[in-house]
Amino acid sequence: MILLNKVYTVTGTEYKTDQVSIGGNPEPAGIITSTGQKISLPQNHQIKSLYFDKKDRLYVSASAAFCVGGNNFSFCKGENGVLYVSKLSKK
Structure with a gap:
């Protein structure tokens, strides 16, 4: 079981991690909102928190970017994590 990290905007829109199962292994697919909007990250990561x-x-x-998932898991360029920040506020 995977716990999905959920956060809410001031207007109540829910954002959570979106994952798909490939060969029984959870793989990241970005972020999805309660309004159906999907947000993709530039690379594949394991999202840690929102x-x-x-x-x-x-x-x-998020974790460092990884190139291969599933049983052949490996990071692309080192093992440093990543922090993405949206540029624009909604206010």
């Missing part, structure tokens, strides 16, 4: 600040900017904490 957060909205007071200005409603989305923060996405």
